[in-house]
Amino acid sequence: MKPVIAINYKAxxxxxxxxxxxxITRDAIRVKNEIDVEIILAPPFTELYRVIRESENTGVKxxxxxxxxxxxxxxxxxxxxxxxxxxxxxxxxxxxxEHRLKISDINWLIKRAKKTGLETLVCADEPEIGAAxxxxxxxxxxxxxxxxxxxxISVSKAKPEVIVNSVDLIRKxxxxxxxxxxxxxxxxxxxxxxxxxxxxxVLVASAIVKSQNPYSVIREMAVNAVKALNDS
Amino acid sequence: MKPVIAINYKAxxxxxxxxxxxxITRDAIRVKNEIDVEIILAPPFTELYRVIRESENTGVKxxxxxxxxxxxxxxxxxxxxxxxxxxxxxxxxxxxxEHRLKISDINWLIKRAKKTGLETLVCADEPEIGAAxxxxxxxxxxxxxxxxxxxxISVSKAKPEVIVNSVDLIRKxxxxxxxxxxxxxxxxxxxxxxxxxxxxxVLVASAIVKSQNPYSVIREMAVNAVKALNDS
Amino acid sequence: MKPVIAINYKAxxxxxxxxxxxxITRDAIRVKNEIDVEIILAPPFTELYRVIRESENTGVKxxxxxxxxxxxxxxxxxxxxxxxxxxxxxxxxxxxxEHRLKISDINWLIKRAKKTGLETLVCADEPEIGAAxxxxxxxxxxxxxxxxxxxxISVSKAKPEVIVNSVDLIRKxxxxxxxxxxxxxxxxxxxxxxxxxxxxxVLVASAIVKSQNPYSVIREMAVNAVKALNDS
Amino acid sequence: MKPVIAINYKAxxxxxxxxxxxxITRDAIRVKNEIDVEIILAPPFTELYRVIRESENTGVKxxxxxxxxxxxxxxxxxxxxxxxxxxxxxxxxxxxxEHRLKISDINWLIKRAKKTGLETLVCADEPEIGAAxxxxxxxxxxxxxxxxxxxxISVSKAKPEVIVNSVDLIRKxxxxxxxxxxxxxxxxxxxxxxxxxxxxxVLVASAIVKSQNPYSVIREMAVNAVKALNDS
Numbered sequence: 001m002k003p004v005i006a007i008n009y010k011a012x013x014x015x016x017x018x019x020x021x022x023x024i025t026r027d028a029i030r031v032k033n034e035i036d037v038e039i040i041l042a043p044p045f046t047e048l049y050r051v052i053r054e055s056e057n058t059g060v061k062x063x064x065x066x067x068x069x070x071x072x073x074x075x076x077x078x079x080x081x082x083x084x085x086x087x088x089x090x091x092x093x094x095x096x097x098e099h100r101l102k103i104s105d106i107n108w109l110i111k112r113a114k115k116t117g118l119e120t121l122v123c124a125d126e127p128e129i130g131a132a133x134x135x136x137x138x139x140x141x142x143x144x145x146x147x148x149x150x151x152x153i154s155v156s157k158a159k160p161e162v163i164v165n166s167v168d169l170i171r172k173x174x175x176x177x178x179x180x181x182x183x184x185x186x187x188x189x190x191x192x193x194x195x196x197x198x199x200x201x202v203l204v205a206s207a208i209v210k211s212q213n214p215y216s217v218i219r220e221m222a223v224n225a226v227k228a229l230n231d232s
Numbered sequence: 233m234k235p236v237i238a239i240n241y242k243a244x245x246x247x248x249x250x251x252x253x254x255x256i257t258r259d260a261i262r263v264k265n266e267i268d269v270e271i272i273l274a275p276p277f278t279e280l281y282r283v284i285r286e287s288e289n290t291g292v293k294x295x296x297x298x299x300x301x302x303x304x305x306x307x308x309x310x311x312x313x314x315x316x317x318x319x320x321x322x323x324x325x326x327x328x329x330e331h332r333l334k335i336s337d338i339n340w341l342i343k344r345a346k347k348t349g350l351e352t353l354v355c356a357d358e359p360e361i362g363a364a365x366x367x368x369x370x371x372x373x374x375x376x377x378x379x380x381x382x383x384x385i386s387v388s389k390a391k392p393e394v395i396v397n398s399v400d401l402i403r404k405x406x407x408x409x410x411x412x413x414x415x416x417x418x419x420x421x422x423x424x425x426x427x428x429x430x431x432x433x434v435l436v437a438s439a440i441v442k443s444q445n446p447y448s449v450i451r452e453m454a455v456n457a458v459k460a461l462n463d464s
Numbered sequence: 465m466k467p468v469i470a471i472n473y474k475a476x477x478x479x480x481x482x483x484x485x486x487x488i489t490r491d492a493i494r495v496k497n498e499i500d501v502e503i504i505l506a507p508p509f510t511e512l513y514r515v516i517r518e519s520e521n522t523g524v525k526x527x528x529x530x531x532x533x534x535x536x537x538x539x540x541x542x543x544x545x546x547x548x549x550x551x552x553x554x555x556x557x558x559x560x561x562e563h564r565l566k567i568s569d570i571n572w573l574i575k576r577a578k579k580t581g582l583e584t585l586v587c588a589d590e591p592e593i594g595a596a597x598x599x600x601x602x603x604x605x606x607x608x609x610x611x612x613x614x615x616x617i618s619v620s621k622a623k624p625e626v627i628v629n630s631v632d633l634i635r636k637x638x639x640x641x642x643x644x645x646x647x648x649x650x651x652x653x654x655x656x657x658x659x660x661x662x663x664x665x666v667l668v669a670s671a672i673v674k675s676q677n678p679y680s681v682i683r684e685m686a687v688n689a690v691k692a693l694n695d696s
Numbered sequence: 697m698k699p700v701i702a703i704n705y706k707a708x709x710x711x712x713x714x715x716x717x718x719x720i721t722r723d724a725i726r727v728k729n730e731i732d733v734e735i736i737l738a739p740p741f742t743e744l745y746r747v748i749r750e751s752e753n754t755g756v757k758x759x760x761x762x763x764x765x766x767x768x769x770x771x772x773x774x775x776x777x778x779x780x781x782x783x784x785x786x787x788x789x790x791x792x793x794e795h796r797l798k799i800s801d802i803n804w805l806i807k808r809a810k811k812t813g814l815e816t817l818v819c820a821d822e823p824e825i826g827a828a829x830x831x832x833x834x835x836x837x838x839x840x841x842x843x844x845x846x847x848x849i850s851v852s853k854a855k856p857e858v859i860v861n862s863v864d865l866i867r868k869x870x871x872x873x874x875x876x877x878x879x880x881x882x883x884x885x886x887x888x889x890x891x892x893x894x895x896x897x898v899l900v901a902s903a904i905v906k907s908q909n910p911y912s913v914i915r916e917m918a919v920n921a922v923k924a925l926n927d928s
Contacts, residue, residue, distance in 0.1 A: 011311065013304030017318040044311055045277035046319045066309025072245030074437070076328040077298025079243065079276055086249040087278045095567070096308040103559070103567040107593055129571055132596035135633075169599075205306070327799070335791070335799040339825055361803055364828035367865075401831075475775065477768030481782040508775055509741035510783045530773025536709030538901070540792040541762025543707065543740055550713040551742045560772040669770070 003225035004201025006040035007208050015209050021047045027215035029058045035222040042093055052088040061090040069105035081112045091119030107136050127165035134173035141170055142203040144182030153184045160197055167198035188224035195228035235457035236433025238272035239440050247441050253279045259447035261290045267454040274325055284320040293322040301337035313344045323351030339368050359397035366405035373402055374435040376414030385416045392429055399430035420456035427460030467689035468665025470504035471672050479673050485511045491679035493522045499686040506557055509543055516552040525554040533569035545576045555583030571600050591629035598637035605634055606667040608646030617648045624661055631662035652688035659692030699921035700897025702736035703904050711905050717743045723911035725754045731918040738789055748784040757786040765801035777808045787815030803832050827865035830873055838899040840878030849880045856893055863894035884920035891924035
C-alpha cells in the first residue's frame, strides 16, 4: 500500500486560488512523478476545474473539500455529490473540523458518494468518533484533534496517543479503512512519525499551501512517508 | 437602463452541470448578441471557471450563486468573496431563499463584495425585507415570495401586490437600487408583466435551466423585457 | 429490566404546554403507580420546572428534549447541560430527528452529561448510525426512521427489519445500552411488537400528547410492554 | 417615558440558574420598588417559570432570551412563540449577537410575537442593521457592537458614534421604537452616558449577573438612568 499525502488547500488568499493554486498543483504533480506516493489535492470548489485539467493523466487525485448533503435540484449555492462527479473529482473530504456535519448527513454523503463512484475521506477529532465513522464505511479516515490544526504543532508529536488509539479502534471496526494523520503536520519528520504510529499518510494544509516552496515541502513529506513504510 | 435577465442555474442534474451548463451559457450569449439586455449567469461554484471563460468579451456577466461569510484563511469547503473575485466573477447572489443568511452576514458580505469590486444581488421574500436590505446598499434586490419558487406560477401574476409594494418601499429607501422580480417566472408574458409592475428585470431558474431549448426561452424573455420598457 | 415508555411532548400547541402539559404528566404518574414500567417525560424546556415538581418522588423520570452543545457562560438563548442538571432533570434526549446534531457535538454532550450525572437517550435513524452512536456510550438509543415519525405508521410494523438490524448492530458494539423503538408508535400493539423485536421500550410523541385521554393510551402501552417482556 | 434596564441572564453557571437566578430576580424587583424604571428580566428558558412567578404583580417584566422560528407542532427541543406566551412572558429578545438569526426569521418572529401579544427586543450590531430592523417594527432595538460584549468596555465610552449613528438612523425610520445600548455596560456612569447619547436604556448581562451584589449594581444603573433623563 502506498503512503498518502493529502493536501487541503483550504481558502487562504491568495495561496489557495488562481496561479498560486496551480503552482501547488504542479509542484505536487512533480513530486508524484519522482516518488511513488498517492497524492490527493483538495482545492476550493471554484478551482476544481483547473486543478483537474492540470492533473489529468498524472496519477494525482483531486478531491473536493466538502460536499453539501443535498439532492441535486433547486439548491442555490450548494454542490451536490453529482455535481462534483460531473466536474471530474475522484473523491470528497467530509466532516472536516472546519466544516462539521450532522451524523445523519455524514452517513448519507458516504453512501451517495459510493453510489456515484467517489471516494470518501472523513475527518474525526477523537478516537471514538473515528471508530463511529468507521462503521459508516468511508474509504479513509483522517484523525485530527482540532486544537492542533494550523498550529504547526504536529499531532504525531504532541498527542501520539490520539493517533495510536484511533488506529487501534478503527482497525477493530474495519481494517480495510486507510487512516491518515491530520492537524499540525509541518515537517517530513512529522510525517515519518505519523506513519510509524500506524497511519498510512497525512492530511496537510498550511505547511504546504502557505509555503514559499511547496515542491520542497511536499517532496520532503513524500520521502519521509516512503522511508517510514520501508523502515517498518 | 437595460432590462436584466438573471439566470440562476441552481444545482439541477444534469442540467446545471458540464455540457448542459455550457449549452445554457452559449444560448444566453447568443441572445445577448441579438438583443440589448443585461444578462447575468449564475452557475454552480464548480462551473464558474468554464462559464467565465466561455463568456469572456461577450458582455454577459457571471455571478456566483452564493458567497460564504468567511474571511479567507483556514476555511475548508467555503468560498470567500476574494476567491470568487480571483476566478473572475462580476458579482454574487446573496440570501437566496434556498440559502438564507443572517442579517449581520448579509451586511458583511455586501460591504466585503463592494470593497472587492463585486456587484451584489440580494434576495428578499417580503416587501419589508426588501426595504430592510435596501438600507444595506446592494446593487440589486430580487423580490421572490418563496412559496412560488419553482412552481411555474409567476409572482407577477399571482401576487402582483408583493412586487408593487416592494418596489414602492425599496424606492423610498434608495431609488438607485435595481429591483428584479423572482419566483415562478416562466414565460415572456411573465417577464413583460414583471417589468410593467416597476421592476427592471427578472431572476429565473428552472424555466430556462430545465428547458429543452434555453435559447428560445431566454430570447422570448429578453424580447418581452425590452418591449415592456419601450411600452412605458 | 423494566420496559421503558419515553414520552416526547414536542412543542404542540396547546397540548405540550401549560395545563395540558401537566395533565399528561399526571396521567403518566398515574400509570407509573399502577404498572411497573420506567416512564420518562420530556416536556419543553419552559415546562421542565413544573413537570419536575409534579413528578417528585413518583419514580417517573424527567428528561430535556435537547441540550445545546455549549459551555455555560455567555450563551444567550441556549441551555447548557449544567443548567438542565440544576433544574433537576434526570437525563436528556440528544440528536432527535427534529434536532439533528454534529457527530462531534453528540460525543461532547454524552461525555458532558455523564460527567454531570445526567442520563442520555440518543436518537438514530438508521441501524449503522445506531451502531456508530453506541461507540459513544450513551445510556439509551432510540431507533426511529424519520420518514415514519408522526405518521401513525409504526416502525415496528412497517419496517421491522430496521429495528432488528439496529438491535443486532448495537448489541454487538455494547450490549449494555438499552434500545428503544421510535417513530409512529400509536397503539399498545405497536409497543408489544416493538418489544418483541428486541427493544426494551418506546419513544412516543403525538399518540399520547395529542390524545383526548393520555392516561388510557399510556396505560395501554405500559400494559403491552409488560406483556411483551413476560411473553418472552 | 421610563428608562429601561434589561437584564440578560445568559447561561452563566451557577449565576444564571437556580437560587442565583432567583436572587438576581429579587434584587431587580427590590430596585423596581424603589426607583421608577422599567426593568426587564431575561433568564434562561428553564428558569422562566420561577422568575415569572417571583415577579408577579411587581411591575417587572420577564422576557425570553430567544424564540425559535418554528410553528408549534412536531418540533423537539424548540420553543415556539406560543409556548413562551403560555408560560407568561411579556416579550422576547430576538437576534442577540450570541444567537443571530436569518433576516426572514427575524421578520417572521416579530410578526408572530405581535400577533401573540408579546413585545420584541431585537439586537443589532451596526447602525445600518439597526435601521434595517426598524423597518420590521419591533418594540425595542438594542445596539451592541459584538466586539465589546462581555469586555467591561462600555460601547457608550469606546464607540459613542455607533450609538449616535444608530439612534439617528433608527429614529428616521421609526421614532416610536425604543432604543437600548448594549455591550460592555458595567457601571452607572456607562448607563448615564448611554442615555445621554440618546437611547432610553441599557441591555446588561455579566456586570449584574456575575456581581456579588446584583442589587447594588442594578440600583446604581437605575439611579443613573433616571438622572440622565432628568438632566436632559
